[in-house]
Amino acid sequence: xxxxxxxxxxxxxxxxxxxxxxxxxxxxxxxxxxxxxxxxxxxxxxxxxxxxxxxxxxxxxxxxxxxxxxxxxxxxxxxxxxxxxxxxxxxxxxxxxxxxxxxxxxxxxxxxxxxxxxxxxxxxxxxxxxxxxxxxxxxxxxxxxxxxxxxxxxxxxxxxxxxxxxxxxxxxxxxxxxxxxxxxxxxxxxxxxxxxxxxxxxxxxxxxxxxxxxxxxxxxxxxxxxxxxxxxxxxxxxxxxxxxxxxxxxxxxxxxxxxxxxxxxxxxxxxxxxxxxxxxxxxxxxxxxxxxxxxxxxxxxxxxxxxxxxxxx
Amino acid sequence: xxxxxxxxxxxxxxxxxxxxxxxxxxxxxxxxxxxxxxxxxxxxxxxxxxxxxxxxxxxxxxxxxxxxxxxxxxxxxxxxxxxxxxxxxxxxxxxxxxxxxxxxxxxxxxxxxxxxxxxxxxxxxxxxxxxxxxxxxxxxxxxxxxxxxxxxxxxxxxxxxxxxxxxxxxxxxxxxxxxxxxxxxxxxxxxxxxxxxxxxxxxxxxxxxxxxxxxxxxxxxxxxxxxxxxxxxxxxxxxxxxxxxxxxxxxxxxxxxxxxxxxxxxxxxxxxxxxxxxxxxxxxxxxxxxxxxxxxxxxxxxxxxxxxxxxxxxxxxxxxxxxxxxxxxxxxxxxxxxxxxxxxxxxxxxxxxxxxxxxxxxx
Numbered sequence: 001x002x003x004x005x006x007x008x009x010x011x012x013x014x015x016x017x018x019x020x021x022x023x024x025x026x027x028x029x030x031x032x033x034x035x036x037x038x039x040x041x042x043x044x045x046x047x048x049x050x051x052x053x054x055x056x057x058x059x060x061x062x063x064x065x066x067x068x069x070x071x072x073x074x075x076x077x078x079x080x081x082x083x084x085x086x087x088x089x090x091x092x093x094x095x096x097x098x099x100x101x102x103x104x105x106x107x108x109x110x111x112x113x114x115x116x117x118x119x120x121x122x123x124x125x126x127x128x129x130x131x132x133x134x135x136x137x138x139x140x141x142x143x144x145x146x147x148x149x150x151x152x153x154x155x156x157x158x159x160x161x162x163x164x165x166x167x168x169x170x171x172x173x174x175x176x177x178x179x180x181x182x183x184x185x186x187x188x189x190x191x192x193x194x195x196x197x198x199x200x201x202x203x204x205x206x207x208x209x210x211x212x213x214x215x216x217x218x219x220x221x222x223x224x225x226x227x228x229x230x231x232x233x234x235x236x237x238x239x240x241x242x243x244x245x246x247x248x249x250x251x252x253x254x255x256x257x258x259x260x261x262x263x264x265x266x267x268x269x270x271x272x273x274x275x276x277x278x279x280x281x282x283x284x285x286x287x288x289x290x291x292x293x294x295x296x297x298x299x300x301x302x303x304x305x306x307x308x309x310x311x312x313x
Numbered sequence: 314x315x316x317x318x319x320x321x322x323x324x325x326x327x328x329x330x331x332x333x334x335x336x337x338x339x340x341x342x343x344x345x346x347x348x349x350x351x352x353x354x355x356x357x358x359x360x361x362x363x364x365x366x367x368x369x370x371x372x373x374x375x376x377x378x379x380x381x382x383x384x385x386x387x388x389x390x391x392x393x394x395x396x397x398x399x400x401x402x403x404x405x406x407x408x409x410x411x412x413x414x415x416x417x418x419x420x421x422x423x424x425x426x427x428x429x430x431x432x433x434x435x436x437x438x439x440x441x442x443x444x445x446x447x448x449x450x451x452x453x454x455x456x457x458x459x460x461x462x463x464x465x466x467x468x469x470x471x472x473x474x475x476x477x478x479x480x481x482x483x484x485x486x487x488x489x490x491x492x493x494x495x496x497x498x499x500x501x502x503x504x505x506x507x508x509x510x511x512x513x514x515x516x517x518x519x520x521x522x523x524x525x526x527x528x529x530x531x532x533x534x535x536x537x538x539x540x541x542x543x544x545x546x547x548x549x550x551x552x553x554x555x556x557x558x559x560x561x562x563x564x565x566x567x568x569x570x571x572x573x574x575x576x577x578x579x580x581x582x583x584x585x586x587x588x589x590x591x592x593x594x595x596x597x598x599x600x601x602x603x604x605x606x607x608x609x610x611x612x613x614x615x616x617x618x619x620x621x622x623x624x625x626x627x628x629x630x631x632x633x634x635x636x637x638x639x640x641x642x643x644x645x646x647x648x649x650x651x652x653x654x655x656x657x658x659x660x661x662x663x664x665x666x667x668x669x670x671x672x673x674x675x676x
Contacts, residue, residue: 206395212385212413
């Protein structure tokens with residue numbers, strides 16, 4: 001710091017600062033505790049508590065024994081933590097005729113959800129791509145019919161579909177249910193994919209055509225690699241939708257193929273014996289775990305994909 | 314003349330809307346043709362028709378004397394460069410360049426050879442391993458041109474390739490495209506709304522409006538002898554001065570009169586006989602009006618007052634009032650007048666234009 005040139009510069013700088021710093025400057029100071037902040041954070045806190053409290057009650061209750069539950073303090077943490085209800089819900093609770101818990105339903109649900117999700121996304125993505133990029137004759141009509149399909153209540157279609165499945169010979173089988181789930185996912189998924197592909201620059205598609213790529217080459221080599229977010233969105237929608245389905249599971253399958261949701265209902269609504277609240281809570285959380293995990297793992301991509309699809313359509 | 318692209322009676326309708334009407338166009342081998350027009354005039358649509366990306370309603374398209382009206386884009390021998398570059402984002406530059414060749418199953422060593430050549434011409438060798446997102450706008454457009462280059466096409470189609478770039482880069486790439494055309498000698502069709510690009514690049518310019526070609530000529534002719542009022546007003550910045558008036562007889566000579574001010578038409582080469590009483594529009598470009606230049610003023614001198622002065626560096630733009638009209642005049646940037654100053658104007662009729670007020674066609 002003995003360098004005189006440097007010293008002079010520092011002095012010059014200080015003089016300059018002094019001159020400019022009279023009166024307010026920089027960021028305006030704000031009070032942390034103000035009426036506005038109390039209202040804002042207070043509302044947020046109440047809303048968060050409103051949504052989280054039921055989950056808290058469920059977790060706490062599922063970890064208590066029945067004697068402790070009968071005391072009636074549903075908000076108090078368990079005095080003695082027990083995992084007995086969880087084990088019972090998974091492995092030994094009685095659902096109708098069988099007494100092997102939710103495990104059977106879990107594997108049924110996996111065997112329904114995985115193929116249905118893959119099949120419906122595979123078909124819907126090609127549908128959406130064809131509708132967005134290859135303006136074939138009657139495309140608008142086809143699309144309108146598909147969208148109308150999304151608004152027809154499921155209940156209206158149950159009887160016809162039962163008859164169709166019976167005639168084909170797959171009524172009551174997993175294949176039949178997978179087919180039904182794939183068909184019912186089609187309108188909304190096609191809409192989703194069509195809007196996403198329509199939001200991609202059309203010039204990319206033109207460039208690929210000039211490069212000589214055909215329908216499938218453009219789809220597989222150009223479009224697919226750019227569409228990860230929308231595939232994640234579609235996957236989440238389908239996995240949660242099909243996993244949480246109850247109606248189709250009851251209507252289109254036999255008891256040995258009942259999905260987890262139907263079995264959960266059979267456990268919770270069984271009329272014989274004592275109501276085992278802790279087992280019911282554990283069984284419910286177990287059933288909801290899959291969609292929950294899917295959201296946690298891919299939530300960020302989900303938001304990005306929804307936003308991407310929403311920009312243009 | 315050997316024609317490279319030939320369009321015959323082309324029409325295109327979108328439902329009830331006619332976008333292109335009975336369009337005829339012959340493009341010579343090795344020619345640089347610019348399609349110029351404001352947005353919505355059908356110039357990009359025409360290019361997409363030539364590329365085969367749009368199904369035409371009527372007419373024929375020939376490329377290299379082969380009828381390609383029903384051919385797929387890849388079989389037409391064309392390469393296209395888009396405004397938004399349209400590079401495949403997930404592929405490296407090298408894969409972008411080779412995509413078309415890989416689709417066509419060209420042998421790998423041939424692909425490598427062509428990429429090396431294109432990369433050398435466009436000076437993008439250091440970028441080959443990068444993804445498009447890591448490139449600047451100018452580099453991306455170079456790669457996009459390279460994609461057309463490696464496919465060894467007969468005709469290059471450019472769809473406003475420079476519109477997404479900033480002004481400096483645009484003028485640099487403009488020069489590069491011109492250099493590319495001079496060395497490759499391919500036929501190039503270039504769509505733009507920028508008249509500077511059109512005038513600097515083109516061998517011939519086709520000015521379009523509402524799906525119709527208004528004039529097809531070399532840039533000099535377009536600039537100096539616009540065929541109608543639209544072309545005259547579209548080309549040139551600031552726009553040509555238009556004075557509405559009529560032809561009158563003055564001591565045996567036919568002169569132009571507007572708001573009782575007379576302009577001699579000496580030196581104007583009319584394409585048809587001038588008749589007294591005809592309603593006409595006189596068009597004079599800002600640089601064709603002389604200010605206070607005794608030698609260049611000619612026989613007739615007009616007095617006017619400077620209203621506003623716009624210094625633009627090399628030029629100085631004067632807005633002045635004369636004969637009830639506001640006119641712009643371009644003078645050398647070193648000459649300053651100041652608002653309100655009186656000036657003497659001389660009109661150079663040998664480079665002026667005269668249009669019929671009714672038909673808007675050049676006389």
